[in-house]
Amino acid sequence: EAGVVQSPRYKIIEKKQPVAFWCNPISGHNTLYWYRQNLGQGPELLIRYENEEAVDDSQLPKDRFSAERLKGVDSTLKIQPAELGDSAVYLCASSPRLGAEQFFGPGTRLTVL
Amino acid sequence: GENVEQHPSTLSVQEGDSAVIKCTYSDSASNYFPWYKQELGKGPQLIIDIRSNVGEKKDQRIAVTLNKTAKHFSLHITETQPEDSAVYFCASPNGGYALNFGKGTSLLVTP
Numbered sequence: 001e002a003g004v005v006q007s008p009r010y011k012i013i014e015k016k017q018p019v020a021f022w023c024n025p026i027s028g029h030n031t032l033y034w035y036r037q038n039l040g041q042g043p044e045l046l047i048r049y050e051n052e053e054a055v056d057d058s059q060l061p062k063d064r065f066s067a068e069r070l071k072g073v074d075s076t077l078k079i080q081p082a083e084l085g086d087s088a089v090y091l092c093a094s095s096p097r098l099g100a101e102q103f104f105g106p107g108t109r110l111t112v113l
Numbered sequence: 114g115e116n117v118e119q120h121p122s123t124l125s126v127q128e129g130d131s132a133v134i135k136c137t138y139s140d141s142a143s144n145y146f147p148w149y150k151q152e153l154g155k156g157p158q159l160i161i162d163i164r165s166n167v168g169e170k171k172d173q174r175i176a177v178t179l180n181k182t183a184k185h186f187s188l189h190i191t192e193t194q195p196e197d198s199a200v201y202f203c204a205s206p207n208g209g210y211a212l213n214f215g216k217g218t219s220l221l222v223t224p
Contacts, residue, residue: 004156033211042202042214043157056211091156098210099145104156 002026004105006092012111018080021108025073025094032069033093033102034077043091043104049075050098082112116140117205119215126193126222134218136203137185146186147212148177149202157202161188193222 005024013019025032030051035043046065048056051072060067064083069075079086089107116139126132138146144165149157163170163177163186170177176189190197200219204212 031210040217042204042217043212044214045211048211093156099206101147101159101162102212103159104149106154106156 004092004094004103006090006105006108008108009106010109010111012113013082014113015084016081018078019082019110020079021077021090021092021110023075023077023092023105025075025092026096026103029094029096029103030072031095031098031100032075033095034067034075035091035093035104037089037091037107039088046077046090079110082110084112086110087112117203117213117215119203119218121218122216123219124221126220128193128195128222128224130193132188132190132193132197132220132222134188134201134203134220135185136187136205136215137183138205139184140205140207141181141184143205145206146177146179147204148175148188149204149214151200151202151217153199160201190220193220195222195224198222 007022032049034046037043047060047067049069052069067077089109091107093102093104095102119136147162150160151157161175161177163179174191179186198221200217202217203215
């Protein structure tokens with residue numbers, strides 16, 4: 001069974017540019033999470049989806065970040081415009097149901113110059 | 114929200130020795146405690162987890178213990194091998210089911 005797929009794996013952009021990350025969760029997993037991991041830290045939640053509904057986005061900086069999960073499967077996280085402090089690894093995780101184990105993808109390493 | 118503290122931040126052991134990593138949590142309602150292993154350039158990988166209805170769980174060389182009264186849980190790795198070298202994270206769910214992670218322990222197993 002394929003794991004969580006993320007692309008791109010690496011992205012380097014200049015500040016003020018837009019960037020988007022894509023995630024394909026494990027088949028059948030209804031719950032999808034986006035986390036951000038700063039260097040030397042643990043992941044921190046940005047947003048959680050139950051099917052296509054964003055049910056926890058309190059930690060998402062809504063002035064520049066947006067996310068969508070159309071049809072309740074793939075998800076896209078966007079930053080516009082990017083700032084230097086956005087440099088981090090963006091991790092996607094999925095879970096078969098609320099409260100169950102979370103499985104992480106390999107992440108997208110973003111560098112903002 | 115849930116606060117998870119993890120110690121030590123770095124740990125170096127000789128191959129074959131045991132390694133122990135400890136975490137404390139603040140929310141007494143927390144009932145699920147996973148441990149993740151993260152290798153360089155990869156996402157966190159779930160290695161073991163425990164729910165609050167048991168005090169200990171083992172999987173080959175890895176074990177997790179939970180003390181609900183003291184609100185702490187620990188990861189135990191026995192007979193360590195060089196391939197155990199990685200960053201280990203403990204976590205506990207907040208009220209919304211997303212995980213709050215500790216800051217990680219960088220484990221180095223030297224041959």
